[in-house]
Amino acid sequence: MKKLLRCCDVISGCDFVARGVNENEIIMRVTQHARVVHDVAWMTPDLLKRVLAAIRDDEPVIAEG
Numbered sequence: 259m260k261k262l263l264r265c266c267d268v269i270s271g272c273d274f275v276a277r278g279v280n281e282n283e284i285i286m287r288v289t290q291h292a293r294v295v296h297d298v299a300w301m302t303p304d305l306l307k308r309v310l311a312a313i314r315d316d317e318p319v320i321a322e323g
């Protein structure tokens with residue numbers, strides 16, 4: 259099951275979505291995104307906790323019929 263993180267679940271008003279095969283990949287992507295877009299120099303333990311809490315399973319979209 260792939261993982262997904264909506265940035266707006268952590269920082270409101272952002273439509274960035276990070277996808278990855280596991281939490282580490284998500285964190286890597288969102289750290290880079292936060293640095294570039296939100297001017298977050300590094301992931302604080304508090305921010306990391308909120309990111310981890312916001313990670314969801316990426317439901318596969320299956321076209322039926």
Ligand SMILES: [Zn+2]
Nearest residue numbers: 265272274295
């Ligand atoms: Zn964002």
